[in-house]
Amino acid sequence: MFDPVDDLIERIARHLRRPVQIDPALDGRVMREITALPTPGGATALGKAWRWLRRPHQLTLTPLGGLAAAAALAVVVFLSRMDRTPSPAPRAESRVFQFVLVAPRATRISLVGDFNDWDATRTPMRRAGSEALWTAVVPLAPGRYHYAFLVDGSRWLADPSAPVARDEDYGAPSSVVTVGAGGGDS
Amino acid sequence: MTRAFIRMAVPLLAAMLVAGHAAAQQIDPRLERLDATTRPTVAAVIDSARTAMLPTEPLVQRALEGATKRASGEMIVAAVRRLAVDLGHARESLGSTASGAELTAGAAALRAGASQTILTELRRTRREPLTVPLAVLADLVSSGVPVDSAAAAVLSLAKRARDGDLIEFRRAVERDIALGAPPAAATAAAATATAQSVDVNAGARQQRPGRP
Numbered sequence A: 001m002f003d004p005v006d007d008l009i010e011r012i013a014r015h016l017r018r019p020v021q022i023d024p025a026l027d028g029r030v031m032r033e034i035t036a037l038p039t040p041g042g043a044t045a046l047g048k049a050w051r052w053l054r055r056p057h058q059l060t061l062t063p064l065g066g067l068a069a070a071a072a073l074a075v076v077v078f079l080s081r082m083d084r085t086p087s088p089a090p091r092a093e094s095r096v097f098q099f100v101l102v103a104p105r106a107t108r109i110s111l112v113g114d115f116n117d118w119d120a121t122r123t124p125m126r127r128a129g130s131e132a133l134w135t136a137v138v139p140l141a142p143g144r145y146h147y148a149f150l151v152d153g154s155r156w157l158a159d160p161s162a163p164v165a166r167d168e169d170y171g172a173p174s175s176v177v178t179v180g181a182g183g184g185d186s
Numbered sequence B: 001m002t003r004a005f006i007r008m009a010v011p012l013l014a015a016m017l018v019a020g021h022a023a024a025q026q027i028d029p030r031l032e033r034l035d036a037t038t039r040p041t042v043a044a045v046i047d048s049a050r051t052a053m054l055p056t057e058p059l060v061q062r063a064l065e066g067a068t069k070r071a072s073g074e075m076i077v078a079a080v081r082r083l084a085v086d087l088g089h090a091r092e093s094l095g096s097t098a099s100g101a102e103l104t105a106g107a108a109a110l111r112a113g114a115s116q117t118i119l120t121e122l123r124r125t126r127r128e129p130l131t132v133p134l135a136v137l138a139d140l141v142s143s144g145v146p147v148d149s150a151a152a153a154v155l156s157l158a159k160r161a162r163d164g165d166l167i168e169f170r171r172a173v174e175r176d177i178a179l180g181a182p183p184a185a186a187t188a189a190a191a192t193a194t195a196q197s198v199d200v201n202a203g204a205r206q207q208r209p210g211r212p
Helices: A004-017 A026-036 A045-054 A063-082 B002-025 B029-033 B038-051 B057-068 B073-094 B100-112 B116-125 B131-142 B147-158 B163-178 B183-207
Strands: A095-102 A109-113 A133-140 A143-151 A155-157 A175-179
Touching: A095 A143, A095 A175, A109 A133, A143 B057, A143 B100, A143 B131, A175 B131, B029 B038, B029 B057, B038 B057, B038 B073, B057 B073, B057 B100, B073 B100, B073 B116, B100 B116, B100 B131, B116 B131, B116 B147, B131 B147, B131 B163, B147 B163, B147 B183, B163 B183
Parallel strands: none
Antiparallel strands: A095 A133, A109 A143, A143 A155, A143 A175
16 A cells, blocks of 8 residues: 655655765864854953953942042142142243353353253353354243353353342352343343 | 952052152252262252242252352252242242242342242232342342342332333443442432333323224
8 A cells, every 4th residue: 555645754764864965175164263263261461451441341439439539540640740840931932142251361161051051061152253252142931040151161250241140159150141021131 | 340440440540659759759860960979968959849849940950050160069958958948938928829930030039138028019019920020129139239229119110010121120220330329229210210111101002093
C-alpha cells in the first residue's frame, strides 16, 4: 500500500541527510572578524581612560561635597592670583624715551636702571654727532624708574638733567624718570 | 561614581595646590646675580611681599641695583626689606586697588617724608592714576622743597591737573630753585601758575563745539 505522507517524510529526510557544502574560506573570514573585535581585558590604560572620558557619567554629590569642591576651587584660584603681582602697564602704553649724557672723556657708557634689570651689558649708549654726546633710547611703560650711567665700567653718574633719587640705598648716585599715563614724562 | 570622582579630583586638586605653591616659592633666576648667602634672604623677603599681594618687581630691581653697584649683602637685604615695608605702607594708604606703579611711587613719596595721610588724601582727591602726582611729590622733596609745601601744592593740583601739567609744574619749581628762588616760594608760585593754566585749558576744552 502506498502512503503519500510517508513518501513526503522520506523525501525530506533524504534532503536533510545530504552533506552541506561550506565555503572553504569561511573559517578564515570568521577568525578575522573575531580578531577585529575589542578584547575586554586587553585594552591599555590610556584607551580605558579615553573611553571613560567620552562616556556620559552621572555625578551625585552631597551638598557638603559640593561645598568642599567649590572651596578647593576657590583656594586654587586664590593661589594662582597670588602669584600675579600688580603688573606694569601694558607694552602698548610704552613710549620711547631718550637718555642723553655729555661725557667727552668717556670711552664707553652704559645706561642701567629698573627698566633693564640693572644689567650693564643691556643698554650701551652710543655717540651721537659730537664726540662728547652719548645717547640711548629705551621704551618705558608708565611708572617711576631709578637709573644711572655707568662710565667706563667703574664710575657711576646720575643724570644731571633729571631729579636725583632720594631713596638711594647704595651710595652711588641715581636719577629718577617718571612716565605718566597721559603723555606726561619727566 | 561619587567615590570615583573624589578619587580622581582630590589628587588632582592637591597636585594643583602643590604646583601653585612650588611656583610661588621658585626663586627669580635674575637673583642668581646675588651671592649665595644674600640670595635666599632676599628671595624670602620677596616671597613674603608676594604673599602680602605687594608688587615684587621693584624689590627684584632694588636687589639687582645693589648687585650691579657691588653693595654688600647686608646693604642689599636691608634695602629690599626697607622698600617692602614702604610698599606695604603705601598700600595701606592708597588701598588694595592701587597699581604696582602707584605703590612704587607711593613708597618713594613716603621715603621722601610724606605722611600716609597725604597719600590717602591724594587717593580721595584724584580719580586718575596717582603715579605721577606721587612721583612729583617725592621729586620736589628731593629738590629741597619742604614736605608740607610740596604736599600742599600737589594736593591742590591733583584734582584737575593732568600728568603732563604736574610734570611741567615740577620742572618750573626746579627751574626757579636753580635760579635762586627759595624752594617753598618757588613751589607756591609754580602751583598758582599751573592751577591757572589748568583752569584756562579746562575752559577751552568745555567751549569746544561738538564735545560730548
